[in-house]
Amino acid sequence: QKEVEQNSGPLSVPEGAIASLNCTYSDRVSQSFFWYRQYSGKSPELIMSIYSNGDKEDGRFTAQLNKASQYVSLLIRDSQPSDSATYLCAVNRVTGGGNKLTFGTGTQLKVEL
Amino acid sequence: KAGVTQTPRYLIKTRGQQVTLSCSPISGHRSVSWYQQTPGQGLQFLFEYFSETQRNKGNFPGRFSGRQFSNSRSEMNVSTLELGDSALYLCASSLVPDKNNEQFFGPGTRLTVL
Numbered sequence: 001q002k003e004v005e006q007n008s009g010p011l012s013v014p015e016g017a018i019a020s021l022n023c024t025y026s027d028r029v030s031q032s033f034f035w036y037r038q039y040s041g042k043s044p045e046l047i048m049s050i051y052s053n054g055d056k057e058d059g060r061f062t063a064q065l066n067k068a069s070q071y072v073s074l075l076i077r078d079s080q081p082s083d084s085a086t087y088l089c090a091v092n093r094v095t096g097g098g099n100k101l102t103f104g105t106g107t108q109l110k111v112e113l
Numbered sequence: 114k115a116g117v118t119q120t121p122r123y124l125i126k127t128r129g130q131q132v133t134l135s136c137s138p139i140s141g142h143r144s145v146s147w148y149q150q151t152p153g154q155g156l157q158f159l160f161e162y163f164s165e166t167q168r169n170k171g172n173f174p175g176r177f178s179g180r181q182f183s184n185s186r187s188e189m190n191v192s193t194l195e196l197g198d199s200a201l202y203l204c205a206s207s208l209v210p211d212k213n214n215e216q217f218f219g220p221g222t223r224l225t226v227l
Contacts, residue, residue, distance in 0.1 A: 031212045043203055043218040044156070051213055088156065094212050098169025101146065101205075101216060103156040 001026050004091050006104035014112055019076040021107050023089030026070065033065055035074045036088040038106065044088055048074060079111045115140065117206050117219030125225045131192040134222045138185050138206030145187040146216060147179060150201040159202075162187050163210045191224075199226045 005024050013019045021035075032051050036044035048063040050056045050072070056063045062075040072091075076083055086106040092099055118137045126132050138145050147159040158171040162181035179189040185206075191198055201223050205216035 032214075034215070036218075043201075043221045046215055046217060049213070049215050090156075092212060092214070096169050098161045098163075098167075099144075099146075099210050099212060099214060100158055100161070100169055100171070101148075102158065103148075105155040 002104075003027060003102045004089055004104040006087075006089050006107045008105060009108040010110050011107055012110045012112055013079050015079060015081060017079050017111075019079045019083065019109055019111070021074040021076070021087050021089075021109065023072045023074075023104055024070055025072070025089075025091045025102075027091070027093055028067075028070065030070075030091045030093045032092040033063070033072045034090040034092070034101070035061075035063060035072075036090060036103075037083075038086045038088055040085075076109075079109075081111050081113060084109055084111050117204055117217055119202075119204050119219040119222050121222060122220065123223045123225075125227065126194050127227050128194055128196060130194050131190060132194060132224060133188055133190045134202055134204075134224075136187045136189075136204030136206075136219060138187070138204075139217060142206035142208055142217075143185050144207045144210040144214065145181055145185065146205045146207075147187070147189050148203045148205065149173075150203060150221070151199075156203070159189065161210060168210055194226045196226050199224060 035048040050063040089104040144163045146161045161169040207214035
């Protein structure tokens with residue numbers, strides 16, 4: 001079982017729709033959770049962080065965390081063509097005295113006109 | 114505020130050579146982590162540095178090493194390069210190595226091993 005799992009997609013949504021991206025993780029002691037956006041040929045860009053159960057909203061983005069189900073999701077409202085990218089879920093836990101950020105393989109999102 | 118910078122941006126090396134990559138964190142950030150990104154394996158953690166000390170290491174062979182300087186700048190070195198080391202090497206910085214630390218990535222160094 002992979003430590004962080006994401007559906008690779010592509011996930012296609014029409015412009016203006018809600019895109020829902022999901023991520024599950026295997027290590028129950030994971031403590032913090034992040035979503036990164038990566039455009040083709042570019043480096044990952046942090047868009048959301050979430051640390052406690054529930055929802056966290058920032059503009060058109062909402063991150064949701066359910067530690068009991070070991071599940072993290074990202075909702076993108078009013079999706080725009082510029083949101084087309086790969087979205088990486090990352091899970092952090094402290095191990096061996098330091099942090100280790102483990103990434104999923106990413107979900108490719110395509111927002112169609 | 115300037116972001117994370119990495120040099121060089123592109124490198125071409127041959128098998129058996131060694132390479133050193135450099136990373137300058139965001140001003141005020143004291144923790145630096147390194148990652149390798151490949152199409153097959155995705156983003157994989159290499160190491161984390163804070164206060165010139167390696168705090169954590171991923172599952173990579175000893176050919177991969179790194180260090181951090183007193184100004185928080187970091188370098189990573191790969192010796193005896195193999196074809197499979199071709200990848201995008203990413204550096205990320207954070208304020209301190211807290212469990213809730215938000216890491217910000219540099220543009221990466223694209224290494225090609227021939």
